[in-house]
Amino acid sequence: MRYARAAALAVLLFICVSCLFAELFAPAGYATQYRDSPDLAPSHRFILGTDELGRDRFSRLLYGGRVSLILAPTASVISVLLAALIGGVSGYVGGWLEKSAMTLTDLFLSLPWLFLLIAVRAVMPLNTSAEVSMLITFSILGILGWAATARVLASAARDLRRSDFVLQAEAAGMRGWRLFVIQVLPNMKPILLAQFWVSIPIFIIAEANLGLLGLGVNEPMPSLGGLLRELENFSALSVEPWRFAPLILLVVVVSAFQIVLPEKENA
Amino acid sequence: MKRTSFILLFILALQALASAELRFVIHGEPRTFTPYLVGDENSETVRYLTGGVLIRMNRQTQQLEPGLATSWKVAKMGTAITFTLRSGLKFSDGTPFTADDVVYTFQQMMAPTVHSSIADAFRSGPGQVIAKAGSPTSVTITFPAPISGVERIFDQVAIMSAKSPLKEKAVLGPFVVAEYKPGDHITFNANPNYWKKDEKGNKLPYLQTVRLDIQSNRDIELLRFQKGEIQLINGLDTENFDRLQKIMPQAVKDVGPSLDAEEFWFNEVQRSPIPAYKITWFRSVNFRRAVAHGINRDDIARLVFGGHAQAAAGSVSPANKFWFNAKLKPYAYDLKTSMNFLKKDGFHRDGNSLKDKDGHAVEFSIIVPAGNKAREREAALIQQDLAQLGMKVNIVPLDFPSLIERITQSFNYEGCILGLQNFDPDPNDQMNVWLSSSENHQWDPSQKTPATFWEAEMDKLMRQQATTQDNNKRKVAYDRVQQIVWDQAPFIYLVNKDALVAIAPNVHDANPAVLRPQTYWNIDRMTMTGR
Numbered sequence: 001m002r003y004a005r006a007a008a009l010a011v012l013l014f015i016c017v018s019c020l021f022a023e024l025f026a027p028a029g030y031a032t033q034y035r036d037s038p039d040l041a042p043s044h045r046f047i048l049g050t051d052e053l054g055r056d057r058f059s060r061l062l063y064g065g066r067v068s069l070i071l072a073p074t075a076s077v078i079s080v081l082l083a084a085l086i087g088g089v090s091g092y093v094g095g096w097l098e099k100s101a102m103t104l105t106d107l108f109l110s111l112p113w114l115f116l117l118i119a120v121r122a123v124m125p126l127n128t129s130a131e132v133s134m135l136i137t138f139s140i141l142g143i144l145g146w147a148a149t150a151r152v153l154a155s156a157a158r159d160l161r162r163s164d165f166v167l168q169a170e171a172a173g174m175r176g177w178r179l180f181v182i183q184v185l186p187n188m189k190p191i192l193l194a195q196f197w198v199s200i201p202i203f204i205i206a207e208a209n210l211g212l213l214g215l216g217v218n219e220p221m222p223s224l225g226g227l228l229r230e231l232e233n234f235s236a237l238s239v240e241p242w243r244f245a246p247l248i249l250l251v252v253v254v255s256a257f258q259i260v261l262p263e264k265e266n267a
Numbered sequence: 268m269k270r271t272s273f274i275l276l277f278i279l280a281l282q283a284l285a286s287a288e289l290r291f292v293i294h295g296e297p298r299t300f301t302p303y304l305v306g307d308e309n310s311e312t313v314r315y316l317t318g319g320v321l322i323r324m325n326r327q328t329q330q331l332e333p334g335l336a337t338s339w340k341v342a343k344m345g346t347a348i349t350f351t352l353r354s355g356l357k358f359s360d361g362t363p364f365t366a367d368d369v370v371y372t373f374q375q376m377m378a379p380t381v382h383s384s385i386a387d388a389f390r391s392g393p394g395q396v397i398a399k400a401g402s403p404t405s406v407t408i409t410f411p412a413p414i415s416g417v418e419r420i421f422d423q424v425a426i427m428s429a430k431s432p433l434k435e436k437a438v439l440g441p442f443v444v445a446e447y448k449p450g451d452h453i454t455f456n457a458n459p460n461y462w463k464k465d466e467k468g469n470k471l472p473y474l475q476t477v478r479l480d481i482q483s484n485r486d487i488e489l490l491r492f493q494k495g496e497i498q499l500i501n502g503l504d505t506e507n508f509d510r511l512q513k514i515m516p517q518a519v520k521d522v523g524p525s526l527d528a529e530e531f532w533f534n535e536v537q538r539s540p541i542p543a544y545k546i547t548w549f550r551s552v553n554f555r556r557a558v559a560h561g562i563n564r565d566d567i568a569r570l571v572f573g574g575h576a577q578a579a580a581g582s583v584s585p586a587n588k589f590w591f592n593a594k595l596k597p598y599a600y601d602l603k604t605s606m607n608f609l610k611k612d613g614f615h616r617d618g619n620s621l622k623d624k625d626g627h628a629v630e631f632s633i634i635v636p637a638g639n640k641a642r643e644r645e646a647a648l649i650q651q652d653l654a655q656l657g658m659k660v661n662i663v664p665l666d667f668p669s670l671i672e673r674i675t676q677s678f679n680y681e682g683c684i685l686g687l688q689n690f691d692p693d694p695n696d697q698m699n700v701w702l703s704s705s706e707n708h709q710w711d712p713s714q715k716t717p718a719t720f721w722e723a724e725m726d727k728l729m730r731q732q733a734t735t736q737d738n739n740k741r742k743v744a745y746d747r748v749q750q751i752v753w754d755q756a757p758f759i760y761l762v763n764k765d766a767l768v769a770i771a772p773n774v775h776d777a778n779p780a781v782l783r784p785q786t787y788w789n790i791d792r793m794t795m796t797g798r
Binding site for chain 2: 031035038052053054118121122126128130133214215218219220229233239
């Protein structure tokens, strides 16, 4: 398993470096349309061919990967912070605050998030550039994705509140926020980290879902979800298997995160 | 001996032709089997296969042909029409067909409690639509006010039996429903009493059974066609058409430009919650013309529709043989002309950006229905085309209900790409688009009084053509409407998509047309051999 983790980490690093430095590796811009070369098969010039508008698929894959790989962790940070604030604090304080917070969490968990995302996207300002729309999409994912993590953190905070060392600290006169920040929060760090890592692939997949519905990142900016839409026409797939490239990248990235995760969880 | 064998072979061949079952797919459940309540495409298919109509439009020639009526006469300036009916006809259950059935059909359809879109087409003003039988073979229908081109509407009025205990199940069309399994299929048998015969006096339809499979997934439809499980596909998309062409080149057919047009428009509603300076741009004809000239329609036709589309000149497609204004040509892709129009309004380049006379950078959004790949691609091409003029375009895919809410209620949008679907070639079909008071006058709907001189002129011309019986006079008026739309560019037309269909090689005498139903409009004359 150690070797598998190392291999997964290496793959993840390779993909991250390739995507984060897309400008260096991509032969063309993600929006450049070679209108005289639409729908081409892979060639020396276009490694993964071109899409219907003559855009280089390989370049779009790198840029799309970058969008997901930068913004999914960002969404994850947002959701974990919110979860820590809502779940962690309420679990630690307990009483009516915990009950209210858990009711809110249950409400959020029972919401059909996909429809909620669609509704939130529908009221977004219209004149947002592709870059801003990309930020908004992932921020929404982060803001809406805190509930499950909050439950885990509330439960952890509740256990910590009843733990011996917290009782000891209380007996020594430590109270309130000081007790939370010095005694409880450091002990929640492994759970926060694990939740952060667990959430990244979830947000990558969530964006892919939105992208498949055409509601992800706006054109011409690519994202893994947007690129997956080329798989919609499955009768084309047997003759153009290179269309699977974004799916393969998605599966590899998500799997790599899953394999890498236990090591972090144990940290 | 030889002679006997030949006869036997001939009989076998005839049986093979007759016994074959034609199958194709409808993409959802029919909402109704009652002909006058039909409002969706799936129910329309059932009505087309089973309904007998007084007048039928030949989808190929776009001319009206006698159906259950041998002749008709429009009288009193379009307020009445008298039909002479065929005698000796019977419904599928053997009940005789008379003028009383036409009267009964109209009574049912025009009942105030019934909401029928076909009935609405006959309600030309306050008052009642009255059907009166003069004799068993003569019936007169009177309308409250003149309806131009009223004959065409009868193509959709399937006559029901007044006396049959089977009610609407007794039909006069080529087929009769034999079995309906919700969610799965509908089977039709040939109507034994169908009135039509071929030139040699043989009974029609040739096909003995037709099966409609209910299947919403178009990819599965395509795979089933390749396997030979279904024989017809209407309205193929470009990607599937091209793919099928590689595998079964003899099965696909590009019938030419359809009646449908892809269009782009700006929000010109003055009360809309967008900045006032943007509304000023959008209401300027120079700005709209600049955008119209800045879009490369040939690239849209080539890249988005794989060459199966033509640059559009206006709302009426060249496929509409009579009503198309042939003088109009699509806006040429010409950035110089675009800039000239923009300069007239004080727009100027500032580096890569275009600015208006007050220094506002030209940036606007285009909303498109999320998930509609073709329209998203059109927007992506327009985005890059207009970037060359210094305009920044943001593409906003929205789920369809949100998009409709924005263009019809909140008016919180700037530009929109949608398609205009035309089912009927007659100009009256577009009344709800061109009248300034209409809700579907998309760029500035529901106006109390026309906001511009040219909209006032369009209102006048559309009303004029709607109350004139002489089609040539109507055409003059409608040509002028098309010219105004071209000049003012409230809609910037992009392309007319081609009608793409697939017909299995074992189906004979199919004669696909651009008008719906494209592949099976002459189903009573189609034949089929084994797979």
